[in-house]
Amino acid sequence: MTFTSFNFLIFFPLLAVIYYLFPARLRWIVLLIASYFFYINIKPVYALLTTGITLSTYLFTRLIDKSDSEPRKKAFMIINVVLILLPLFFFKYFGAINSGVLTFLEDHNLRWPLPEIKLLLPVGISFYTFMAVGYTIDVYNEEIKVEKNIGILALFVSFFPLVLSGPIERAKNMLPQFRSRVDLNYANVIYGLKLMLWGYFMKLVVADRTGIYIDAVFNNFLNHNGTSLLIASLLRPFQVYTDLGGYSLIAIGTARILGFKVMCNFNRPFFATSMGEFWRRWHISLITWLTDYIYTPLSFTFRKLRIWGIVLALLITFLISGIWHEASWNYVVWGIIQGIFLSLEALNHKTRAAFEKKYAIIKSPVFIFLSIVVTYLLFSGSLIFGRAGSLSNAVVIYHKILTNHGTPYLDLTTLAYSFLGIFLILFKDFTDEYYPDKVKLFENKRVWVRYGSYLLILFIILLFGVFEGNKFIYFQF
């Protein structure tokens, strides 16, 4: 069951009714059962992973809490982090390591009867593993108190709106909410429904429609010219934004209807004026997680190197982010490129600030527009490495974009619907960014404007949405 499946449209309203019919003190139990049902519905065996991670995390965080010795606390923290990361490493990298060893042996004329094993990555494993890792480190760092109710911790790990692709929430935000009494709140339900509506629009109308063109071009890149590849590459950031951003809004909206406030995952990323700002607006729950649990410890370790320590920490953090996306050279390069962008900005931070101050351009619309365009181009250019499938493919695609121009492949219906959707996304993000109090549709005081907007978006979803094969891009991570 996923958010775009028919089953979910039955499951969720039914759950919401049962949930609010139960006494408030028992509602977390209903949610826990529903979360396991939701995850088991994808594949029953996956529940073993969430259960194992919950049990291990519960045991070791209680030991951290009870221990008086600092080395022991640290040992318990490390043991749990390693233990719960093991399944993720196994499912994610075993196949790549195994085939790497086989290729190496064959290259050296050694035949070894090792079977090539391809494991399917349990959907969502990265996301709930990261949440459990974060909780363990937070307990060790005394950022939060240990959770003594194993049921509440199990709900944190398996909470169905977040279990498949995040947002990667923090225990200090979710655990107090799970422990508190939740009452039916009209404003929460309406706000949650609005988020879900916009999320479905992003996913079904924009992500899946642009995906048709992008897949047609990238999956057959040898037969397409550079102009088509350029159009597909420029559309790709919108596809990823509306796919994961749409998923996130549905997740946040679902949680809100049930009475929980979940962190926002995207903040109008295409209005960022630098790569640093872009990464503070894009996949926020992952980036803040990487900042807290990887970048900060690394930059602290390298602090004697001053700015170069920061550069090193940035490069390693984004390298890890790349390898997390996929154990392949194209994602390694993607990660390193992001690290280089941010390192160059860190090294030139003072020069840029002085330049902006000297020419008083920081508020100039032309300068802001140009900075936004450059940031977008840098990001879309780097995404080619992720989408190409391999490093050699990426090189061919870049070569074609730079040298092989001609009449582009035009799937007019797909492109027209895509651009209509992108225009609406940009219009909403633009007005939210620069005129938040002047242009309001979903939040308008006039009932007819509000309901007119809901109906228009619903109409667009039904008319232009793609309702077949809706897979979310981040399920593979």
Added chain:
Amino acid sequence: MEKTEVTEKLTLILRKVLNNDSLVLRDDMTASDVDNWDSLSHMIIINDIETVFSIKFKLKDLNKMRNVGNMIEIIISKL
């Protein structure tokens, strides 16, 4: 070392790293209140504090630095 002396030395460090000669510290001030005090400059500030005060932080200490007041308390506790 008195709190005022620690605050004076800390002000000099922050003014130099953040390139802001008019910066005046308050106990309730956080990084988000000050221009250029981001995750990049923060670690340079931490390193300079360690050098100037001849102290050594633990990673756990960083998580407890919610504002300038906390930062000063932690520095004093290490002196």
